[in-house]
Every structure is written in C-alpha cells, then in structure tokens.
Amino acid sequence: MAVVANALETPMMKQYLSFKEKYPDAILFFRLGDFYEMFFEDAVTASDILGITLTTRHKDADIPLAGIPWHSADAHIRKLLEAGKKIAVCEQMEKPDKKKKTVERAVVRILTPGTIVEESSLVEEKSNWLLALSCDKTGAGAVWTDVSCGEVYFAQCSKDEMTDLIKMLSPKEVILSSSVPGFCGEIVDEEKFDYWVPSDNSAKYLESYLDRLDSPTLGKALETVLFYLDGLYFGKFPPLRGPERWKNEDTMALDFNTCANLEIEKTLIGGNKEGSLLWAIDRTKTSMGRRLLSNIIKAPLKNKELILRRQATVSTLFEQLPLLDKLREKLSKIRDFERTLSRILVRRGGPREILLLSDSLLTVFELKKEIGARDDFPFFKSDPQLEISPEIVAGWRKRFVDEPPFNYKEGGFIVPGFSEDLFELSDLIVNSKKHIAALEEKEKAATGITTLKAGFNRVFGYYFE
Incomplete structure (x- = not known):
C-alpha cells in the first residue's frame, strides 16, 4: 500500500486525480505525449470494451493502465459511446519542458452518447x-x-x-x-x-x-x-x-406498437430495415431528407389542406420528370449542413467542413432559383434563416483553397494573397527561424560585430548577445 501511495504522490498522478475528481462519472482520456492514457477503473472498463491491453503503471504499484494513440482516438471514442459511456478528454496545453515537473493540461471536450456532434460517432x-x-x-x-x-x-x-x-x-x-x-x-x-x-x-x-x-x-x-x-x-x-x-392538430403521431405492427422502420421478424415501409419508399438524396422522411411517416398528416398541397407537389414532379432529375442531381450535392454547422459553431469542425458548407449553400441557392418562383410547387417552403446573399457565400468560398486541411492548426487553408496581414503572420510562423537568421545577419553588418548571435529565453524573449 505504501508503494501505491508513493506512486499517487507523483506530480503527474496528482494532476490526473484532480481532473478525475471533477469528472468522476466519465472515462478520463489523459494525454501523455502521443497517447491518451486511462488509469484505475477507467483502464479496466476501456480495456474490456475496446479490446486493448491492460497493464500497470509503476511496476511495484498495482495501478491499472490502458492507452490508445491520440491519432486513432475517434474510433475508440465511438465504441465507448456506443457502449453508453461518458468521456472527458484532457489535453496537454503546452509542450513538455524538462525544467517543469508537470505539463499544463485541461479538459477540452466532454462527450456523451446523447450530446455528440462528431460525424464519426453519428448515424x-x-x-x-x-x-x-x-x-x-x-x-x-x-x-x-x-x-x-x-x-x-x-x-x-x-x-x-x-x-x-x-x-x-x-x-x-x-x-x-x-x-x-x-x-x-x-x-x-x-x-x-x-x-x-x-x-x-x-x-x-x-x-x-x-x-x-x-x-x-x-x-x-x-x-x-x-x-x-x-x-x-x-x-x-x-x-x-x-x-x-410533438403532437399537434395537423399530424397524427403514431405510437410505438402501431409503428411496430405496420413495420414503419423495421420488420417484425428480424427487425431489419429492408422490407419496412421506410425502406420501400426512401429515395431521398440527403441525410437530412432521410431523417425528415422518417419523422413524417411516423406522424402522418391529418389536415386535408396540407395533404392536398403535398399531393399537388408530388403530382407536379411526376409530370415533369426532367425537372425531378435535375432537382435530385442538385440535392445529391448538398451536405448535411445542419450537423456540419453545429460542429463548426462549437469548434469541432475544420476548414474543410466550412468549405463543404459553403458549397452546399450555393447549391441550395440554385435550388431556390429553380423552384422558388414556381406556382406549381405549393408545398415548397423557403426557410427565412437561409435568406443570405449568394454573393456573400460565393465570396466566402473564394477565400479557401480547393483542398483545405481537416484541422485549423495545420494552416494553409486561406488562398495566398487574400490578406497581406494574414500572409505576413503565417510567414512569420512557418519561416520564423529564417527571419531570425536574416535579422542576425543584418545586425552583424550594421554593427560590425561578427560574433553577434540571436538567443531566446522565457524571461526576456529574443535577444542579441
């Protein structure tokens, strides 16, 4: 027991325990270099669910330990969420320094099965x-x-x-x-x-x-x-x-037993989607459309006027098949921007998702132009929240390179030359050593001191010696 107690008194383990105390109901992903480490009961649980090796930290102290590479964390997180677990992700907020006993860390994400926005964990x-x-x-x-x-x-x-x-x-x-x-x-x-x-x-x-x-x-x-x-x-x-x-005067919300007996979303025998009503009629081209269709058939209309309007729209599309094909082709280019926008707004979406969102919005504008002014689409409804100028979105789109990175930290996703200030800052970050070396040579020439050198420390920053 004394060995375990001594192991728990190390600065790193003290830091781990302080975070675990704040998030006792979550599996704590504790970043150590290129790995997320889990300890104690978290390690045992994660090892069982993920099928990863369970070992111990400190050979004389029986502290259960399991770890996963940081770059493959998404797949492991998905499995834990599917198992109903809550996860707290604790990241290193600075580079390790041998002079410091502990690296500054912070919990930057908390994930639960019912509150995720990450695409990899959603159906x-x-x-x-x-x-x-x-x-x-x-x-x-x-x-x-x-x-x-x-x-x-x-x-x-x-x-x-x-x-x-x-x-x-x-x-x-x-x-x-x-x-x-x-x-x-x-x-x-x-x-x-x-x-x-x-x-x-x-x-x-x-x-x-x-x-x-x-x-x-x-x-x-x-x-x-x-x-x-x-x-x-x-x-x-x-x-x-x-x-x-949920239940309003225009729709009839079906209860669970009715949906099950009518095989709305899955069959009675086997519980499969294939063979259900949804499977038979689903010809949607977007994931948003699939979710909407599922909700519609579980709450069918009972308002006569709305039923007739929907039927009139369907009839128009069947009578104008070239138009229907054109609309379906455009719809297939629209990304799930409901979920994409949510990720961007909580900073869990990167530059590539912003680019895809803008491309989807430009396609929506084309759709609105195609059918928005038609009188034979009585069921078409434009969302006021999409009343944004196509020129603004097109201008926004031009600022991004064609193949931006997934992560903001990688940089290089804004078109070169778009902003002189941005280019200067980016150049200083990427070529900092080159600029310091050039400044060193300039000062040598100006002062005539051939042994002049540029140095750096945490107290004074950059300096000449």
Whole structure:
C-alpha cells in the first residue's frame, strides 16, 4: 500500500486525480505525449470494451493502465459511446519542458452518447436524441433534442405515454430532474439534477421559449436539458431551434406498437430495415431528407389542406420528370449542413467542413432559383434563416483553397494573397527561424560585430548577445 501511495504522490498522478475528481462519472482520456492514457477503473472498463491491453503503471504499484494513440482516438471514442459511456478528454496545453515537473493540461471536450456532434460517432439517417424528463404524481414533462442538428420537441405525458415515447424515440441518453417527485425513476434510472445555474446562452434560450411550455414539469425538463448541455459544452453548446410540440392538430403521431405492427422502420421478424415501409419508399438524396422522411411517416398528416398541397407537389414532379432529375442531381450535392454547422459553431469542425458548407449553400441557392418562383410547387417552403446573399457565400468560398486541411492548426487553408496581414503572420510562423537568421545577419553588418548571435529565453524573449 505504501508503494501505491508513493506512486499517487507523483506530480503527474496528482494532476490526473484532480481532473478525475471533477469528472468522476466519465472515462478520463489523459494525454501523455502521443497517447491518451486511462488509469484505475477507467483502464479496466476501456480495456474490456475496446479490446486493448491492460497493464500497470509503476511496476511495484498495482495501478491499472490502458492507452490508445491520440491519432486513432475517434474510433475508440465511438465504441465507448456506443457502449453508453461518458468521456472527458484532457489535453496537454503546452509542450513538455524538462525544467517543469508537470505539463499544463485541461479538459477540452466532454462527450456523451446523447450530446455528440462528431460525424464519426453519428448515424447520418437517424436522429440522436437526448431526452429529459420531469415528473409529478400524475404525469411527466418530456423535452428531447438532437444537439447535432438543433431540433427540440416537447410533450406532456402520462405514465403509459412516457413509456411508449421512450420506446418510440430510442433515446441515446435519458436525464431526470429529481426536484419534482414522481414515477420517472420507476421507468429510467439515469442522471439526476437538483439545481440549475444558467449561462447567458441557456438563460436567453429559456426566457425566449418558456411561454410555449404550458406546465411546470415541461419547464423543469427544458431547464434540465440546458443545464446538462451547459456543463458538457462549457456554456457554449450548439444553437437550438425553438421547441415544437410533438403532437399537434395537423399530424397524427403514431405510437410505438402501431409503428411496430405496420413495420414503419423495421420488420417484425428480424427487425431489419429492408422490407419496412421506410425502406420501400426512401429515395431521398440527403441525410437530412432521410431523417425528415422518417419523422413524417411516423406522424402522418391529418389536415386535408396540407395533404392536398403535398399531393399537388408530388403530382407536379411526376409530370415533369426532367425537372425531378435535375432537382435530385442538385440535392445529391448538398451536405448535411445542419450537423456540419453545429460542429463548426462549437469548434469541432475544420476548414474543410466550412468549405463543404459553403458549397452546399450555393447549391441550395440554385435550388431556390429553380423552384422558388414556381406556382406549381405549393408545398415548397423557403426557410427565412437561409435568406443570405449568394454573393456573400460565393465570396466566402473564394477565400479557401480547393483542398483545405481537416484541422485549423495545420494552416494553409486561406488562398495566398487574400490578406497581406494574414500572409505576413503565417510567414512569420512557418519561416520564423529564417527571419531570425536574416535579422542576425543584418545586425552583424550594421554593427560590425561578427560574433553577434540571436538567443531566446522565457524571461526576456529574443535577444542579441
């Protein structure tokens, strides 16, 4: 035990334990050079799920250890999320210095199954729901969101309706507000929150939409969602659209048993997509369209006027097949910009995603020009949020090189010559040694001191000696 205690007293292990104390419910990815290391129970859990080697740190101290290369972390993170685990990524914030006992580190990302925006961990045609419940003795307020594309819905449920809703949504994560007693804990046993401290981001959202929620339990469920996202995204979670009521007067939301018996998304025997209604009719060209179609067939229209408008649009497309082919060809070029935009706004998307987003927006403008002015498309609706000048997007597109890197840190994604200031800064970073050597030669010539040298230290910076 004394050996273990001594091992835990090392500066690095003290730092690790301080982070683990802040995130006790997460597997802590602790960056050590080119690896993410996990210790203690985290190492045992990760080794079992990922199939990686479990060893020990300090040969005389039995501290379980498992590690993965940093460059292959995404694949391992995906497996852990699929297993329902929460992950905290702790990065080195500076280069190791032999003179310092510990490298400065910080937790820069927290990932959970229901709040991810990373493309590699999402299924493109499926929504990734986080469900929050707040219960009293008679019913529950339910609020659910797909953070990756900003959708938010709410519903007031009885106990039976809530059970059916959970089956229908298949949420990746369920969180509870424990401040209101009720029957929620009988159905799910997940995260519980007793208080809520809003950031400016979440407080403004709550104030904007609280009047839509017509019960205290719905308000508390929305608070719980915002509190949870605040903590995971350090107060800067992706923007969410205004919450929409799940069941409204224009649609008929089908319950879980009805969807199962009608084989809406999967077959009764085998649970396969092939053979289902969705499989039979899905001819969508974008992942956004696939998610929308799935939601539409689970909540069919019952408003006669809207049904007739949809039928008229479908008839127009069938009567004008060349136009339909042109629209499908353009749609195939549109990226999933709902999820792309969310990643960019939380700084988890790189220059290449910005370029693809701009290309998608330019294609959307072409679509709007093609069908926006037509009278025979009564179901076509232009989103006011896309009322942006094509010239602005085209100008934005011209600033990027054709093959930008995935990561901002690699640099070189802005067209050379676009900005003299930017070029000068970039040149100083890339060719710093060359510029210092040139300055050294210039000063030698100016002073006549042939032994003049440029040096550097942390206290004074660069200097001549």
